[in-house]
Amino acid sequence: MNEHWHCIGCGVEIQTTDSDKIGYTPQAAFEKGLANEELYCQRCFRLRHYNEIQDVALTDNDFLQLLNEIGKTDALIVNVVDIFDFNGSLIPGLHRFVGDNPIIMVGNKVDVLPKSLKKPKMIQWMKERAFEQGLRPIEVLLTSAKKSQDIAQLLTIIEQYRKGRDVYIVGVTNVGKSTLINQIIKQATGVKELITTSRFPGTTLDKIEIPLDDGAVMIDTPGIIHRHQMAHYLGKKDLKLVAPQKEIKPKTYQLQPRQTLFFGGIARFDFIQGEKSSFTVYLANELLIHRTKLDNADSFYQKHVGELLQPPTTEELADFPELVRFEFSIKERSDLVFAGLGWITITKPGVIAGWAPKGVSVEIRKALI
Structure with a gap:
């Protein structure tokens, strides 16, 4: 060409x-x-x-321009996050740009969390974490765009708070935002003619405007690249192993101090100090976990990464970043979170460390479960 x-x-x-x-x-x-x-x-x-919307990704400058545009409008903001990767799918600094516009926070992909989890408790937990980030959502709800769960409820809530205004739907890449909007279009047109889908005026590179029947528009914005997510360091084949496609089955390990868990070859957990305790791991079911002694962990990794410890596969090992260590002293029940991979629930006080590819964030939060 x-x-x-x-x-x-x-x-x-x-x-x-x-x-x-x-x-x-x-x-x-x-x-x-x-x-x-x-x-x-x-x-x-x-x-x-x-009538299918495919996500595209924005550069940082494009994103700032878009956020400034949203801040100057009178609109309802729908912020879609991945409930499985909550920390990794928050938009940095969103609260500074939305101005006085109300925000609805939608936790998508609830279908991959264990069914035993109570939704009211999860919603309360999401509100607390949003407040820590400076966000004050007027409503928080959980959905599964993939399984069409609670889409009608989301539409009702949008209509309740929209009051004739435009609606901006924002989220980082990989949260399932485009799937969610496709479900909104599908359900709304079938239920109450909320959205006219025969034409999409104003379809531009940076956003898609979906007409609402009162003259306002629902605006799908491109996915924002969050560079601290694991997805940006893995190939497509490996990504299928670490991104849960179905309900995750938590695995609990009884660990003595000075023991290590490897999650494939892409992350590592060290129990450094404390009394013998149980640690529950919430990761994709396909990702293999290996236990070893902390004293041997470095040599074990060097010997087996790319083979016994996969992903990364041998072919992708050359481009895979080195693992970086983050140490934490735990005082209360907490989650150690690897952005875009999952988390480990720590039940007792102690000293622990998490390792992830250079560039991927590792942090501690109040336990979700």
Whole structure:
């Protein structure tokens, strides 16, 4: 493709090489579009023909510009987070930009958490964590876009607080925001004609405007890249092992001090000091866990990473960052969180350490469970 061709839907430059980047269209579709003089990027094509929204990612500068725009409008903000990766899917500094606009916080992917968890308790926990980040959501609810759970309730709440205003839906990449919006469109059109889906005016590179029946719009914004998530350091094959696709089955380990757990080769937990205790691990079921002595842990990792300790696979080991250590002194029941991977619940006081690829955040929070 020597010439520059642009999508007639959003104006982005068409490219046929990278399906994860803006402007992608398959080569065959590109040639067909040229012949028919109707050249769309894949995102606009799916939107036009199937009413399906595909997420795109923003750069930091684009994101700041978008946030400043939201702050100047009178709108309702719907902030979608991944309840399994709550810490890793919060938007840094969101509270500084939304101004006086009300926020609804939606915890998506509730289907991957154990069914034994009580929703009211989780919602209260989300409110407390949001307050710590400076956010004051007027409503917090849980959904599963993948399983269409509680979408009708979300629509009712949006209508309750919208009061004729536009609605901005924001979230970092990988929270399932596009799936959620597709469910909203699907359910709303079937239930009460809330959204007109036959056309999407104002479909631009940075956002998609979905008309509401009173003249306002629901605005889907691109996913914001949160660079501290594990997903940005793994290939597609490895990502399938660490991103839960179904309900996770917690695993509990009785550990003595000076014992270590490896989570594949991508993270590590050290129990350094304290009395013998139980530690419950909340990770994707497919990720293998290995226990060893802390004194041997470094050599064990060097010997087995990429083979016994996968992911990363041997092919991806060369590009995989080194593991970085974070030490914490625990005073109360807490979670040690690896952004984008999961967490470990620590029940008794002690000293522990978490290791993750350089760039991935590791932190302590009040226990979710």
